[in-house]
Amino acid sequence: MSTLVEINKYLKSKIEGAKEDYAIPKRWMPEGYSGKVRLSGRKFFVNPYEFISNIIDDIVSKSDREKDYTKPLSFLCGEKSSDWINTDIVYGAFVRATAAYVHDQKTLFVPIDEKGYTESGTFLKMIVLLPYFAQYNVDCIYLLPVTQSSDKFKKGEVGSPYSVKDFFKIEKSYHDTLLGNKFSSDQEFAAFVEAAHMAGMRVMLDFVPRTAARDNNLILDHPDWFYWISIDEMNDFAPPKVKELGFVQPSKDNLEVIYNNEEVKRHLKKFDWDPKTKNPVKWENFVRKNRDNPNFLDEIAKEFKVVTVPGFSDWVNDPQPAWEDVTFLRLYLSHPKEALKYIDEKNQPPYVLFDVVKSSLFPGEVKNEQLWNVIADIMPFYQKNFGIDGARLDMGHALPDELEHEIISRVKAYDPSFVIIAEELNMDNHLKAKKNGYDGILGNSWWAEPRIEEGEFKKFISEVTPKLAVPTFATAETPDTPRAVTRKGGEIFSKLTAVVNTFLPNGITFINSGYEIFEPQPMNTGLDVEDPMEERFKNLPPTDQFYGKLAFFDWYVLHWDTSHHMVKLLTLLGELKEKSKNILKNVENFRFIDFTETAFTMFWWDGKNGIIIPINVDFNNPYYFDIDVGYYTWRGSHKVFTKIENYRRGESSWEIHDAHLRVTINPGEARVFFIE
Template sequence: MTDTNRSRLLRLAKRLGERIPEGENIKYAVPKIWNTFGYNGKEVKFSSNGTIRVNPYRFYFECINKAILSSYDENMDYSISLSSIMGVENKKEGYLGGDWIAQSSIYGLQIRTSTSWDHDESGELELINGYGMRDTGTFMKTIALIPMLKKIGINVIYMLPVSKSSMKFRKGEMGSPYAVKNFFELDPSLKDPMLGEDFSIDDEFGAFVEACHIMGMRVIIDIIPRTSARDSDLILDHPDWFYWIKIEEAEHYAPPRVGEISSISKPTNENLSIIYDSLEVKKHLERFCQSPDKLNPEKWNDIRRRCKEDKSLDFFNLIQEEMGITTATAFSDCINDPQPPWSDVTFLKLYMDYPVESQRYVEEGQAPYILFDIIKANKFQGRVINEELWNLIADIIPNYQRRFGIDGARIDMGHALPGDLEKMILNRPREIDRDFCFIAEVLENDGAEKAKESGYNMIIGNLWWSEPRISEGEFHNTLKQMVDLKVPIFACAETPDSPRAASRKGGIRLSRLAAVLNNFLPNGVPFISSGFEIYEIQPMNIGLDATSESRFVLSPDDPLYGKLAFFDRYALHWIGENKDEMLNILEKVTAVRKRFLNAITDKNRYIPVAFKDKWGIGTAFDIKGEENEGGSIILVIANTDFDNNHTITVDLLPFNERGIKVGERIEILYSHRNLNAAEAFSLNRDGDLIAEFEPGEIMILKM
């Protein structure tokens, strides 16, 4: 691929190079920690606060040239998926396309957040700052993180939604990326103005994907096929794909409470009659009306014509103002769930009639409505499929494959989709790339088998919940389950929806322990949520295992106090003391993981570890037969008490019973202390391995 015009990344680098003179007098600040590629431009000024001031064009240009294009092969086409570049032949029996995820290490990020920074040091994060540049994150700026991520063993980048989102009904300053206005357009706020208006956002994202592929990293996107923004672009051509209520009913609209059902429950065939007999449900159904094209065809056609002729008009405002209706907000499929409606999104109408089981309870002439059974379309389905919508949804991922060569996708709320639609979504991408990967939004480990049967390669699982409770024993229960799961789960102590590990009990000690242990779990895929690597304590969202108070963990004098990256302009705390400590830990630990990757990712080589004390936790893997490796096992041991030292005692009998002789020769592969193995570890009279561990300490041994 020698032609520069064929490579978006080469064109992006060329554009930056051409603009270097424009940045000569700009004092553009970036966190020093971003500079993992040795940038030393003549203009660099180091600040005592942990930032460096650079020529922005030269900084990003040299990142691409020095750290990425040094691995570029002009005979390769990096705009297609990495599996298509590498080939997927000779996979072991039973391999499902996309199962490469089991040997991966994932970094999850939100583009607009992870490279957000106050570059002009104005004291504000601005969409356009004093230099005419963007403080919030962009695809181009995110390329600068790739060398750092490569250094810590990352080979998959998973992005929160990058599709065009809506600012109407937005929560916070920026609105949620999950309020998708257009499935097929990229969000314009992610485009970097440094490249000029004639360098398209598609080319910028394509350049980012190419950069990842050059560095051996795959790219996974997040798609949301069940909901959309309430002012979705689809409305203009397909108003009947949405649910509508009268404007005057909006202030009273909420999930109806069913008093006859005492607890939070899912809709079932058995409780449908109770639901529909509820007085509050009857009032709820009365709030709905027909779509604008049916309510007043003449008025609707006039609005549509005007908006087609004048693109500056807001069709949704016109619908609300001239027709007195609006889209109904989405809410949970759980009956009596206390959470409020999701005010920025609505459900897509997957069927043009009511669920078969519910039709007997619906009065003639009832307008299309949202209710618990309608939402749970995997169980309650109509007879009249909205075929055009289904085909559109099923083409979202293939569209991104054809345009950008992405490698995988996480399906949001896939569990709420009709089975046939879910199959379409999973099958079509694999017609383009048979090694395409799918991650299911399944938070309970017992959903792994169904996810496997449906065609997913992994699930989120529940480690994000149990690992922060490691000192309470919850993690131990999860660890026992993991080896038998049909698909792997995220090995993590936090997700973008949960509290941060560094804000939990154990704080930084928990984070360090998790960073090491998560690289050595059976059926676990290490997952880092952007910010974990710098001990970020402010959550991105408070959707899981959190309360409304969970957003107030920063100091009140921090300018980001109370802000959530899901909804607000937010920059991670890249500067401060010990910001490179976790990066150094991860660099060492992921090197060990890579060295023994085949053993660690083979469930048959996992060995449960028994401890003779309350506080010990660990894993072991049989490494006999590994090329150029002496020893029989690698053993990971940790003290789960984050406040006290403990003598940890490992029962070696289970190893001996498997014919594995251990304990005579010990090599410490990782410890944060400079320890001599012979002095740190000993065998007692029972043949147990014993050592003194500091609070939250973790070590990796080869024996």
């Protein structure tokens, strides 16, 4: 019996006697729900067991009972290629925040309320959201890390998903109390993947192979896989500043300057040997005593006077502070070869510096082969045990090429259609990403699209994406950036980018959780933020419970009950993209038609059918387009169908016989026409 079926059976056993006192937002209510419902404003109150069981029943009823949905979706359809990602719509979710809601409306949010309901996000509630995702024609659900995280050195109320305590265990807090102690978070995640596959959606995870929580469980067996610093040096620890250089990455040309810097010399002296090397016998006794102690790092600090060192950026003079909650894994058991001329090789303990972080460019002589093998086995573990379909490799660019190749080779050997997205923000590196075996890149649409006045938005569409060797995420926001609705143009900008990113050449349409409901608060302030503190506090009123909170580090609930949203627009765009995939598959069908700095057209034509999207990025003035369609189609007559007008469903259709489409486009509008 599948885990999903077992969970459903358990839920059904709990229906009788439960009350309709479990609040859900309107958006979560699937069309055609037949259970009992009590209404109150924009909220629905349901019997949670009946509600979730009803949704699972519907998902299971539409599946093929002869198929094993615990396997990757490609196994079920005989797929051998990763090309499926090229025209996909991906919904990006952070389980803890995306599936969170105040189910007990009598109080403010708490992780588990007085009724015993889990208000923070869980895998069980992610199953509830599958019909919601389906209305956008989502093909793939991308989840931020679901591995067990650490609360040690947390930056807010709760640990970051990127502070990984155990690479091979699922986050325990994603367990739902509705399931009592009957199921584990591992089983609930397996049920979610199974249900997603039944609903025709793939599941992609975010993996972090370069860093780990500073109290990662591997420390007890392999303390030499980590970097250590004297506890006396921790109070003022920060990445060293190299005043002779600007904001640059380490290179062979500037390495001498870096190592001869006095602040760097002081930095290197702060490091110490790992506790096992310092005292092997004492360490052996320590491990035996603290094997089951979750706070073992505190005890290491007390007994050995050392602690794992915080991570930091590989950019010299990066203004961001040290990453207090994570540390780097020691990929080489020797110092970088290029650095040996600047240090005392035998007496210098393993250390973290810009070149060490960038091990892809500055390798050591002795590979940490045992650690490499563990890292390369992480993604295959989730393929074989949970049936995942893809992954984003965090900081893959900082890994040694050989290790990066091994990671990709192992997952592709198990599932050739498995998609791997590179955390590559530089669009010029698309060829390198393809050469290294990636199927797509994160890209920087989130940076280019808000920069309309600088011409970057237009350039991104006209010059950058059509030439890509691998597709890029097409989105105006990511979990690390400011929200699209807070950019210039606000809700109109969000709608405009939603249209563009649906039809962008070589674009993987990416819906960042909350984008569809104009969520203003960022999840993190890691990218494209000048003042992180200001960004935290400028988007919500002080009276909001989540004022100043960041979902990466704090409990957070999206503002599901808002009356401002573009749910209908994204639903319509999902329908249109599904109908257009055959045209969008071939980038040679794309043409960019330029009019002015703020007026241009995206045009797709496959010889029979086409898509015309006039875009006016002037938010103050309309623009009259006279598009010579016949120049591209070699036809004078066409049927024209308005699909989206003023960000609503278009109803008009007509014929043109002089090869020209003439239309006035409103300020900040992207209109969609289909032609035949």
